[in-house]
Amino acid sequence: QEEEDDDLIDITDDDNSKSEINFRDSTQGLVEPLEDIPIDTGKYDDFHTIDWLKDIQKDRQRHKRIHRDRDKSPLNKLKAAHDAWSGWLVVFLVGVGAGTCAGIIDIGASWMTDLKLGVCPQAFYLNREQCCWAENDTDQLKFNDKGCSKWHTWAELFNILGDNAGSYIINYLFYVLWGFGLATLAVSLVRAFAPYACGSGIPEIKTILSGFIIRGYLGKWTLLIKSITMMLAVSAGLSLGKEGPLVHVACCCGNIFSYLFPKYGKNEAKKREVLSAASAAGVSVAFGAPVGGVLFSLEEVSYYFPMKTLWRSFFCALVAAFVLRTINPFGTDHLVMFYVEYDTPWFFFELVPFLLLGVFGGLYGAFFIKMNLKWCKYRKTSKLGKFPVVEVITLALITAIISYPNPYTRMSSSQLIELLFNDCGPEDNFKLCNYKHNYTLMLHTGNVAASPAGPGVYESLWLLLLALIFKGVITVFTFGIKVPAGLFIPSMAVGACAGRLLGIGMEQAVYFNNDWGIFEDLCKPSTPCVNPGLYAMVGAAAALGGVTRMTVSLVVIMFELTGGLQYIVPLMVAVMTAKWVGDAFGREGIYDGHIYLNGYPYLDSKREFVHSTIASDVMRPRRADPPLSVITQEGMTVEELENLTTESSYNAYPMVVSKESQRLSGLVQRKDLTIALANARKFQEEVVSQSQVFFSNHVPRYSLPGQPSPLKLTKILDQSPFQVTDQTPMETVVEMFRKLGLRTCLVTHNGRLLGIITKKDVLRHWAMLKNQDPDSIMFH
Amino acid sequence: QEEEDDDLIDITDDDNSKSEINFRDSTQGLVEPLEDIPIDTGKYDDFHTIDWLKDIQKDRQRHKRIHRDRDKSPLNKLKAAHDAWSGWLVVFLVGVGAGTCAGIIDIGASWMTDLKLGVCPQAFYLNREQCCWAENDTDQLKFNDKGCSKWHTWAELFNILGDNAGSYIINYLFYVLWGFGLATLAVSLVRAFAPYACGSGIPEIKTILSGFIIRGYLGKWTLLIKSITMMLAVSAGLSLGKEGPLVHVACCCGNIFSYLFPKYGKNEAKKREVLSAASAAGVSVAFGAPVGGVLFSLEEVSYYFPMKTLWRSFFCALVAAFVLRTINPFGTDHLVMFYVEYDTPWFFFELVPFLLLGVFGGLYGAFFIKMNLKWCKYRKTSKLGKFPVVEVITLALITAIISYPNPYTRMSSSQLIELLFNDCGPEDNFKLCNYKHNYTLMLHTGNVAASPAGPGVYESLWLLLLALIFKGVITVFTFGIKVPAGLFIPSMAVGACAGRLLGIGMEQAVYFNNDWGIFEDLCKPSTPCVNPGLYAMVGAAAALGGVTRMTVSLVVIMFELTGGLQYIVPLMVAVMTAKWVGDAFGREGIYDGHIYLNGYPYLDSKREFVHSTIASDVMRPRRADPPLSVITQEGMTVEELENLTTESSYNAYPMVVSKESQRLSGLVQRKDLTIALANARKFQEEVVSQSQVFFSNHVPRYSLPGQPSPLKLTKILDQSPFQVTDQTPMETVVEMFRKLGLRTCLVTHNGRLLGIITKKDVLRHWAMLKNQDPDSIMFH
């Protein structure tokens, strides 16, 4: 009991049980016969569902107690102030923690990524861009695999200079070896120290926020190992991003900091408020998009999202983004990740290609979800699952070997996205921007006019297409391997490639058909017309939208990400189209898909329950089952109750007034009952097996001679269980479970107890109605 | 019955009752004895509360029916497709409607506002800025009360030329006269055609969205009159804005368009989804801030906000903003209202003045709320309320007379805000930008460096201070008069004045103390340092935050409004400070204040219920009351039931199995019962006063000779009423009412019926606990 809990509690709290006693009743210090026994309730077992309403009630009682005691002493006043303030303080700390983690991860990952290509011998800790920071006469270093004089590739380090086959092979070899080494290290660390650190984490966090307990999932080892291995995995060149895992890391921070405040640490429902805010902070630091982070938390992750949480999430996201910006070691002013500088307008006719990009995004999303889920299922059930380490290493080798020859896959995915998002100014001289500009006109008007593409652009087209296919396919196999793996960046890279391809196509089509009706009016020769960078942006949003099925939060993230406030309509068009097209092939996003694949008990708050079953169809006992194990209000002996708790495995027992009337009077948690009986046996010597147990207040004042003394257990009886009638439509019951966060609900008919419905019954029922295997749901 | 409803239904639907019959049971076309009678349920009376869950259930049933019928014929397939699509279609139409209305209102109001100053004789329909559109050599026309050669002031129109006292007086006179005339017209129109069109509308919309019915509040006459009088009131120069009323106008559009789709028009709960989206569209067009609009709808207005509504709201807001931008008659590219062009960074030390602005905003908000509520209460209870027309006219006269002499109050509030938000470029040559610039340095570096203020700036400081005081005070008296009146713009104007004052102060302080430690490091002589425009922006956000207590949505609106993505931290600091400071003086924002003042039955979803009462403290009957009027499942006669419905005024009657056992079996709505009894009397001749009424299925197959034939009324019995036990804490009950949208909830103890709790009981109880007068709540 104690140790199960301790793995989550990172600070020692010795007054744990004491405060629990005080909490239940402040007057029951002494153990008396006929009096209740202190019970340490309120803890949940691993893989159990929490009871939101009871937890919130407990918090209100705690709050009331503090409020009441406030005037007793200055210390109490201070305590009350601390209590009132702690909600903001904890999210502040979480924000600082998430920002710091993100800062370290960013720096480490960017350094390690460049390690595959070479080193900066004079300052080994600098990545390529920073190594060439003050190098005069280096242009477009970022998008160029040539370094500057200070930066040495591995071939140069071995004194193989020049642009020959030898240096190419040496560099290739080192690229592959580093990829292999980093991936091996990552997967071994995950396996050895924190297996829960693998994967993206978002499906599990969604499940946890919906009220599930997974002990150790948000612990400090998970935080440490996930942060470290995230850098390693990204640097290994695997087709994965660090944005999803950053949400997990932020949630770990949220969990750890919430233990500094008993208000949050000891109350699972309240802790989830902090976790909601933490997930907002995670996205906020992942992309530098605080508002988008809040909306992501609201739309995608959170389950209960009261207004107070909205404000705190926003605060938390802002603090995190601000801390990250303050760390800002790279000297860029922009908070956001892929800052674009252009501000060119877009035209109505461009909505058609944007729509096409949306369709592409939806199709890719559907393809990705289907294939990835199939592959994950295969991994889960076949022999492949027995060799996770080998799988990761093989994948890393394959990825590295295929990636190197193509410059667009050799660079990291986020660099690729940044490159594709940018427009081609006259000062850019890498291949993608190899246009035949008319410089005289440009200097005259100050605008970069549309120009015919040069050979470099045509070469890039082929390379981009190959990159698109490669990334699109390899990500299917990568997402789900046993290292931290997000899919925001790979999906965006795929979409950005597709968008850029279409964009260049459109641009050239408009340039060469400038006399067509629609183009003539809009595209003047002297002004820029179609911006391929914008298409890449829209394509990235569409692909990500197709995969995750986010809408509003994605649009907001994208427009914060790029600073392009005026491109909200194109983004919206593409994202909505992607969602609709994707939904036509299957309604669930990749995260929901993984939730169902793993059978987490997640009661989706977005999907509507559309079946016309009623409560009596779902409740236990079923027609053929034995009758429900109930407790009567009085008359049962200690022995009978003990037998009941050992024989049946239900988590809760309804209590009736008498077996004949079956009138419902309350609900008793099994855990409470076992502890109460054990305590009574231990501390109250007069309690024997034949002692009668009274749950009501009608206890005989004195026990009759010859009869064993009675035991009173009023305190563990929950006198306000939720009840519905047997005719209640299941949609109402589902609403109750979702909105009130119930764990169990009793079913009555004309006041008589008929059965019981638990959250898992609801999930099982729903799965059955969807023709799924109901036993696939993980029920502990 | 029929006509009450018709005022909201704007299209005729003859198959109304028919579809209702079909809906209830598709097999009951023929009226048989012992069979149920068609009842037209599902309509609510004016000033009643809706039952969310039942409405949603009804919609699901309707959906299921359409889904089931889909394969029967191509027409049905089309119907099903239309049904699936109609959710998006209706929000699209609402967006188009709201955008169009906003476009007309913008153009009309800007024209009419300038009418106070003069006309454009060659094209009377142009406002001053548009009249001087192609006038060469006119600088900063917007912020200058001199016109161009094409624009004639009233004095010029009467051939009094030059800058003398005569022309000043004539202009002054016309300014006041127009203000008087427009205000009179506005208030008379409101009084004559649509009294519901007055006020801001947001408190009422909040109440309506929480499930209250106010017939006619969102009707077409309200839309028309509110749109017209909004222009008139703004043009009259009254200190009010058109942003709040635009939300009301958009909601009217939402209501009207929802009647095109029976799915939404006939289902109050579904209609509220459209209204949520409409309110987002309202803010979206008011400020050009679609994302901010969605967040406003989420944070401030909406009550139930499922994810689907989030997406549709966003879509609706975008469509509306896009339509408004497409109308764009003024030739400005920016969607947003107060576009600022600067991009200068801010420094850490500036957080101190931003914090001060936050404190100012909070204090002003508290002052405004307190004073305005007091004044409104005075108006409500005293003789002043008898003369609404006189009040408006007097206020218009006072405002016009005081406004004219000060150029900063003479211009409209939104022009003032725009002026104050802007930074002073070297090209600006109005008084507020009268700095002693060093032009040589400027041309050399390309930057506008900090410069000492000239006399024009000092003069402006005084005028701004006067404007601040005047606007701050007059708005207290203006908000609540009987014309459409929003307070976004006046509050922002007050805050912007304060912010600009502080900003200029800071700017000069930094310039003259450039050698201080903190300033020296940050403010280089050649770079711009403190930007007074940013201070005005932050001040405006703070004041608005203090008054409305919005946070996230306000920050997002402000940063969308100004296009300044990097000023999110200053805005956040100021808004949060304003909220905290304001909350120290009173927790409710101005809208909540007006809700309580008017006693609308609004169960606030943001405030927590912190008292420790239980359900039995709240339920009716109370200890001293007569017992509850209940119906027994069988055994009551038609006459007894008729007496019950006429004698008691309850809206619903619980049904028990028998009077002795008091075991609950269901709930019957009074309205259903009366209609069912009346119908039975009318159509079933064998039903007499002594007929027994059966609500269960145990009806005798044949009536005994001599006994009147029985009446079966199973259909009107709701077999799944919500029930709680008497020991349930009220916080749980409140949660149920809030989250599930209940109307009534039954209280049981051990399966026996004890009492009933309605939403109004909850509200009354809460008001009592807060020491308010519980009878102040409007209970119909």
Next chain:
Amino acid sequence: EAQFDDVRCKCVCPQDPANNLTRNIYIKNVIPEQCSCAHIVKREEKFCLLCECKYEIRNTTTIKVMVIFVVCLIGVLFAYMMIMMCLDYILSHRSTPHTQRLDDEGEMTPIARRRGGYFQRMESATQRWKRQVQEQKKNVFDRHAMLS
């Protein structure tokens, strides 16, 4: 007339009092291709590089239509309000039974009935609307139960 055209090219340049340049806004109606500082401001190139030229389009027809629409709407509403007020005044000064009779007559004449349900429906709609406005007035202006 060029003044009220729908296009303009607007160049904004910084002032430079040292060189006696206080004018800073230059506006011309030109075709978009010619909207550059060189065409509009006609100064040396160095000065032009600090100027910003923008081509702007507006739509006076929309403005005209909408303003006229609004004015007409206000006019019609005002006229209707006046007529209603006059009618109310006249009706309230006649005796009640007389009004009653008139109404009955109006509803009962066979001609009126023959003229079809349209007018009747129209009239009943108007009546209903009037009743509703009365109700609203009562709530807002007399009882102060709402919107105060």
Next chain:
Amino acid sequence: EAQFDDVRCKCVCPQDPANNLTRNIYIKNVIPEQCSCAHIVKREEKFCLLCECKYEIRNTTTIKVMVIFVVCLIGVLFAYMMIMMCLDYILSHRSTPHTQRLDDEGEMTPIARRRGGYFQRMESATQRWKRQVQEQKKNVFDRHAMLS
């Protein structure tokens, strides 16, 4: 060395192949006041007006500290993992009763107990942590109940 300084002034100018200008980025370490095109690019004023100069600051110390921190952390974790693997290997190759005896001995010696609760607590924490990792491993790698 200037190369790894924390400030730079970066000017970006457009290319102009007509005049043989292909270079377009100019970087120098200067004080902020001197970060202007005139100082950095040293070209005629007309050319400079199209350039954009930006003064940038970075923080190499932060980068250094963080990278070294990360490398050390990885090193420590790697070493620990290796030690654990070796220990596991050794322990699994010894006979079980022998291990049992050793453990009992270790727990029972009075010296160990006297050394205070700290080591014991430490050890029990480690044991608990190991058990937890085993549990996680079972869930993730063996049963594939989670995260697959």
